[in-house]
Amino acid sequence: MKLTDSEKAMLDGTEGKACQKAMELLVRYGEALGADRFIETTNIAGVPGSSNPFLQNYYKDAGGGYDAIFSLFDLDSDEVIEVPQIKTNGCHLQGGYDPENWETLGAKPEAARISRESEEFIADHGVKILKTCTPYLAGNVPVMGEHCAWMESSAVVYCNSVLGARTNTEGRESTSAAMLTGVIPDWGFHRDDYRYGTHRIDVDVEVASVMDWGMLGYFTGDAVQEHIPVITGNHDEPDLIRYKHFGAAAASSGGVEMYHIAGVTPEAESLEAAFGPNQPVEVFRYGEEERRRVYDELNSVGDNEDVDFVMLGCPHYSLEQIEEACRLIGDRKISDNCRLWIFTSRAVKMLADQKKYTQIIREAGGVLLTDTCSAISQSIPPGTRVAALDSAKQTHYLPAFMGIEAWFGTTKECIDAAVGARWNGERP
Secondary structure (H helix, E strand, O other): OOOOHHHHHHHHOOOOHHHHHHHHHHHHHHHHHOOOOEEEOOEEEEOOOOOOHHHHHHOHHHOOOHHHHHHHHHOOOOOOOOOOOOOOOEEEOOOOOOOOOOOOOOOOHHHHHHHHHHHHHHHOOOOEEOOOOOHHHOOOOOOOOOEEEEOOHHHHHHHHHHHOOEOOEOOHHHHHHHHHHOEEEOOHHHOHHHOOOOEEEEEEEEEOOHHHHHHHHHHHHHHHOOOOEEEEEEEOOOOHHHHHHHHHHHHHHOOOOOOEEOOOOOOOOOHHHHHOOOOOOEEEEEOHHHHHHHHHHHOOOOOOOEOOEEEEEEEEEOHHHHHHHHHHHOOOOOOOOOEEEEEEOHHHHHHHHHOOHHHHHHHHOOEEEEOOOHHHHOOOOOOOOEEEEOOHHHHHHHHHHHOOEEEEOOHHHHHHHHHHOEOOOOOO
């Protein structure tokens, strides 16, 4: 790789041992990718220094502390080094536990303590604690063209596609190293020629609701896998929530990190602009038959209509979605035979607390949780057999992770299931 003088200085150890180890990791990473240089980044979202009982035990011979975990695990260092303040703007994404409701999630006191202490450690080093898969709902909104280094598939696809900022799907190691150096390999979605569309999706059926956009995303990801789809045809212009569900679903059924909606998203003023010099490699049609097939596939892991768990908030719910859930609950109560968990970020929950939404959910028998979700925390209420979900992404993952049945439908159908402990969803 061709390094600048400042990058050479970091690699030579001029800026300290931790920065040197971070640069060594990033150079190996860049060379493996075939990148010939680095690019500066001032917006990094990862999970630096996150710890749990397994990691502390694994590194116990090195002291098991947070410097050891950051050094040996995050930076792949061959020695324990003192971690300095981060060099640039960095934030911490979702974690494993809600700090206020860890017992609800089935965590043990030791795990909750370690999670809290590792958070305090990294916050003391300058990392913003957002603890969410939707950093763009918690104050981190990069501008068009800004070079970022983000983890979390649903956040990456939103960053690239909706905001027009630039990031690859990074990992814990590369983001932690970038926080100490302010650079990331210049390849992939950082480059203009990599961001053009490759496949076209012709939408021949109305796509309007959040559920519609989630199903279209699930179809799109499965069709194009890791490539860049361009959506055109019969659809409403999506809002933030619909973008969120579309991208999360496309990143789950495939590996989509960027998409274009012709005439809508910032790098797709027209169909021609979305493709640039490319011609579509393949064209897919999304019509009534395809929509029914997607719905049936998402609901193929549901058989028993007695629902004992409803999980909402994947990706983390916005304030508007929490408000809608409260409206749908109304003056009803959650069934004694069912549990309702709604996940959001700490920032959004603060607003929900102020607006009494948290209280409404609690008084109905549900709980508003932060920092994580059932798939990330691998946590569901004891005895859960059948879940109801309004997220195509969560429906893709949770049954496989936890060995349960699941139904996919609208938020209303999920709230009704929580109240009646029964699934009555209708096939579109």
